[in-house]
Amino acid sequence: MKNLSWYGQDLTGPERDAADALNLLVEIDETIANRVASRTWLVDGVTHDEAQAVVQVQRLAAIDSEAASEIAVLPWFDDGIEEQEWRAVQHVYTVVKHGPLLFQAFKRRSWFHDDISVAEEERLGNFVKVIDPQGDGTGTGVSVASKIVKLGWFNSEIVGTYDNQLLSELSALLAQNLALGARVAGMPFMAESIESHDIGLLRTLYELRGEDLESLTSQGWFEDGIDDDEAIVVTILPSQVNRSPENFRRLLNANFIDKGSAVLSLAGEVNFAIVRLGSVGNGDVMPHLINAAAKVEEFMGLPQPIDEVILLIGAPGGERELSGVNLGGTFIVVRPEDYECCVENETVFAHELVHFYPANRGRVTPPWFREGGADYIAFWVHQQLYNLSFSYVGDPCPAVSVQQLLDEEAAVGPAQHQAGPLFVCNYITGQQLLKAVSEAMGTAAFRDAWQEIQRTAAAGLPPADAKIYEIFRSHTPSSRLTLFEAAYAIWHTGDFD
Ligand SMILES: [Zn+2]
Numbered sequence: 362m363k364n365l366s367w368y369g370q371d372l373t374g375p376e377r378d379a380a381d382a383l384n385l386l387v388e389i390d391e392t393i394a395n396r397v398a399s400r401t402w403l404v405d406g407v408t409h410d411e412a413q414a415v416v417q418v419q420r421l422a423a424i425d426s427e428a429a430s431e432i433a434v435l436p437w438f439d440d441g442i443e444e445q446e447w448r449a450v451q452h453v454y455t456v457v458k459h460g461p462l463l464f465q466a467f468k469r470r471s472w473f474h475d476d477i478s479v480a481e482e483e484r485l486g487n488f489v490k491v492i493d494p495q496g497d498g499t500g501t502g503v504s505v506a507s508k509i510v511k512l513g514w515f516n517s518e519i520v521g522t523y524d525n526q527l528l529s530e531l532s533a534l535l536a537q538n539l540a541l542g543a544r545v546a547g548m549p550f551m552a553e554s555i556e557s558h559d560i561g562l563l564r565t566l567y568e569l570r571g572e573d574l575e576s577l578t579s580q581g582w583f584e585d586g587i588d589d590d591e592a593i594v595v596t597i598l599p600s601q602v603n604r605s606p607e608n609f610r611r612l613l614n615a616n617f618i619d620k621g622s623a624v625l626s627l628a629g630e631v632n633f634a635i636v637r638l639g640s641v642g643n644g645d646v647m648p649h650l651i652n653a654a655a656k657v658e659e660f661m662g663l664p665q666p667i668d669e670v671i672l673l674i675g676a677p678g679g680e681r682e683l684s685g686v687n688l689g690g691t692f693i694v695v696r697p698e699d700y701e702c703c704v705e706n707e708t709v710f711a712h713e714l715v716h717f718y719p720a721n722r723g724r725v726t727p728p729w730f731r732e733g734g735a736d737y738i739a740f741w742v743h744q745q746l747y748n749l750s751f752s753y754v755g756d757p758c759p760a761v762s763v764q765q766l767l768d769e770e771a772a773v774g775p776a777q778h779q780a781g782p783l784f785v786c787n788y789i790t791g792q793q794l795l796k797a798v799s800e801a802m803g804t805a806a807f808r809d810a811w812q813e814i815q816r817t818a819a820a821g822l823p824p825a826d827a828k829i830y831e832i833f834r835s836h837t838p839s840s841r842l843t844l845f846e847a848a849y850a851i852w853h854t855g856d857f858d
Contacts (some may be wrong), residue, residue: 364398367406375412379403382412382419390426396433402441414442418449425457428464437476447483449473452485459492459500466510472518480519487528494535494542502535508547514554523555530563541566541578543725549593556632557669561596562587567598573609579612590618593634597673600688608675608694611638623651628664637674646674649704649746653711656742657718661810663819666717671775672710685709687716705747711739720815724775725823728784729763731792734811737799740792758786761792762854767826801844803847810836830857 367376386394397403397418402411416440422429432453434437456464467473472481476644492506493499514524535542545551545566550559569577577583577598582591583725591746594612601609619635631654635646644810650672658665672693685693693713704710715721715735725731740751766787772779778784799807810833816822818830824832830849837845 364404375407375409378412379407379415382415386419386422386482389422391428393422393433410444410447411442413447417447419455428457445479446477449477449482449485452489455489456752460503463506463510464487470516483525491528494532501539505543505546523560526560527555530560534567535562546792548586548587558593562592565595565598572847573602594636595670619647621647621651625655625658627658631665631848632669635672645704650710652746653742654714655720656745657711657714657738658663660738661718661815663815683711689714702846706737708743711742719818720823725818727826728787729766729791730829732788733795736788736792737795757791761790762788764853764855790852797848797852798833802841806836
């Protein structure tokens with residue numbers, strides 16, 4: 362204490378906490394106490410974070426003085442204290458309390474040793490949740506944690522966001538179903554590296570219930586250890602429970618997975634997996650899918666948002682006959698008859714790829730823009746890739762304007778509108794509006810406007826109908842404004858004044 366100039370009569374809160382912890386620490390281990398008390402960051406005054414560092418080291422020393430003395434000489438403990446550093450010590454306390462050997466396993470790994478980043482503190486926090494998934498101090502996950510510390514990725518620097526997500530999802534599964542979580546921990550899918558489908562697998566195990574879960578976990582391929590290919594399949598299962606029990610059942614049996622990857626110019630490496638039910642070959646689909654993804658990205662001017670595109674080619678299902686659907690931005694279902702002939706003739710793959718992008722996802726923009734836009738881009742992609750022109754057969758939506766579609770949605774609500782007979786006109790009239798507008802304003806100006814709409818949505822401000830009009834208008838060269846207004850008026854019929 363005598364080194365500490367701030368120590369005296371009137372202590373601030375942090376000074377008091379640090380002094381109390383130091384007094385306790387002296388009783389436990391004088392060497393550690395001296396070491397801590399001589400750190401520059403403690404000598405020159407005490408912040409909240411610095412006080413916490415002393416408090417946490419003292420707590421640790423109280424249960425394991427050797428661990429505490431090891432922490433006290435680490436480079437990141439020496440040079441100043443940030444919040445993630447004392448929190449890391451706090452996590453080490455919980456680790457050591459439940460399993461002293463667990464700390465031995467990672468304490469010399471460079472990810473822990475050299476410095477502690479926010480992501481590394483998060484790794485430790487999630488690891489603690491695996492050890493004690495109930496959060497009640499019982500440490501029921503210790504045996505699972507002892508499998509995790511043996512895995513290569515856990516002993517290496519953190520790559521991307523999936524490493525930490527996996528631990529978080531695993532702890533949630535352990536909290537809900539300890540036996541199942543313990544069973545899958547350390548299986549081959551999580552041995553090498555962690556990808557999006559590994560997270561998907563754990564979510565599936567968390568979401569499925571009763572008979573559905575039982576039929577999955579009793580499969581031979583599940584029992585002998587899930588690998589990455591199987592994890593891809595399991596990722597899709599929950600979406601098929603209600604949409605297509607037929608697909609669900611068939612997915613549980615052997616199936617064929619075709620994997621590919623491509624470096625897209627904006628997104629970098631993207632992985633593609635095609636899961637096919639049935640016997641028809643799908644050799645042509647993968648190159649088509651990859652080429653379509655690259656073209657869609659080119660038009661969007663934004664990186665393809667998903668780093669693993671999973672395509673299920675399965676039976677139709679759900680409330681309507683659909684050729685494809687993008688469920689939650691992770692994958693696509695296509696009914697088999699749509700690709701048996703010639704994949705170039707099917708715009709459904711490109712259409713569903715468009716739905717990964719911010720302004721065409723979920724219910725963020727009006728349906729005519731989401732669906733008409735997806736068709737517009739898909740038609741453009743096929744024109745570019747195969748020189749094929751697409752148009753709708755006949756005139757399936759005569760005189761149904763965008764304004765009528767918006768009015769119907771406002772009157773009956775989005776769900777009923779989507780289930781009703783007019784919904785399909787969002788694709789058709791929407792595409793026709795966009796095509797006419799693009800011809801009126803010029804394709805380069807149209808693409809600039811389109812990209813601004815995507816960026817606006819990506820920033821969390823998806824434009825509504827009137828704003829979409831404004832953005833297109835603002836990009837229209839003045840010499841073409843009359844044409845633009847006329848084209849918009851014909852297909853939209855709404856009043857923008
Ligand atoms: Zn669509």
